[in-house]
Amino acid sequence: MARDIPCGAIDLGGTKIEARLFGPAMETLTMRRTPTPVEAFEPFVEGLAQQIEWLQTTAQDPELPIGICIPGLIDKLTGECFASNVPVSGRNLGGALTERLGRSFPIANDCMALAYSEVNGGAGTGFEQVVGLVLGTGVGAGLCVNGKIPERTVGPILEIGHVGMPARALAPYGLPLWQCGCGKLGCMERYMAGSGLSRLSEFLTGTRLDGAEVVTRADAGEAASGKVLAAWLDLVAECLLTLQLTLDPDCIVLGGGASTVPRLTERLMPVLAARQLGALRPPALRVAQHGDSSGARGMGLLALAERR
Ligand SMILES: [Zn+2]
Incomplete structure (x- = not known):
């Protein structure tokens, strides 16, 4: 089954954490939405980690390439994030996820993820x-x-x-x-x-x-x-x-x-x-061209590109 599921992505929003699995043609195979824990950083990271584990389990691949887009900024040097709708400001989200899950994930701004998706097989090709x-x-x-x-x-x-x-x-x-x-x-x-x-x-x-x-x-x-x-x-x-x-x-x-x-x-x-x-x-x-799922698609593609 793992061969048929090249990548996954998380689209983080102020109300939901959307996890999406993509097939060989970057078509959505399945997705799951859970509410975003917005009260503090720790429960937020836990909610996110559980969505990532769901992707890995569904794909039967603990190393599934997974990218995450957030509605905010990420300082690439320090890993520090800033966002107004999710509780990550001043925190190193990537570092916390690596500590929790034992692996790393590309994280990017959601508008940038959309641009990346659309130049790679979308309206900007x-x-x-x-x-x-x-x-x-x-x-x-x-x-x-x-x-x-x-x-x-x-x-x-x-x-x-x-x-x-x-x-x-x-x-x-x-x-x-x-x-x-x-x-x-x-x-x-x-x-x-x-x-x-x-x-x-x-x-x-x-x-x-x-x-x-x-x-x-x-x-x-x-x-x-x-x-x-x-x-x-x-x-x-x-x-x-x-x-x-x-x-x-x-x-x-x-x-x-x-x-x-x-x-x-x-x-x-x-x-x-x-x-x-x-x-x-x-x-x-x-x-x-890729509508609501374009940001997630971009992060899936980015995770695949970083794997290669
Ligand atoms: Zn303003």
Whole structure:
């Protein structure tokens, strides 16, 4: 059986620890979700270790390559992590797992894991410099160059969600500097994340609608929702332009809940094209091919690559 199960992965979130086993074509064979123990580091590590043991037992392989992605930062030199939704800040998660399980695991940021997945058999395949931008509960990005993750101290994660939204994008809509959970004002995440469309609808129309509802109404010709959607696309395009002007990607892959807006890349492309400087051309825009499991898939592939 072990031959049919090349790798596994753990996708860590603030509410669940998702363990996933992949088959020879990186298809999901089985998965299990358990609640994330968020009260302290020790029970958290134990919950994570039990999910890893479940993967090893199910695959009948105690050495199964397993990668772990976390919604946070990992300092590659010290192993120290930082995250706001899981209790790992200031702790060496990799070291604690090695102590508990007697082996080591690659650990990476979840946006970076998505970028790695998508350049290896996904929407970013064939491109040289790929940014994976996740529009989920939060907003973050990862970078891959020539199919690989560049070697850096903290890893090439991009905290673009906490870069300030430019005044020129806010002013046309009279948008204020919304307070972000990170303590700063006007972070891009507040306008662009999954909840950004809802927040914009409340501010611009006085009615708070769910993001999907805004899109449905806009497409049915309702003017107020059309204005909200246009504002959101403008703000997302401003973020894409920032990534383009600073990192020069030839492709940006969009992931996370908000990337499921129908025809998202077709809607964004003209807005981004209209913002170009001189002769610059926008990078290719793609939606992640591997959906919700792309981060886990990336970590499985990374664990396999490190094994070789
Ligand atoms: Zn912020």
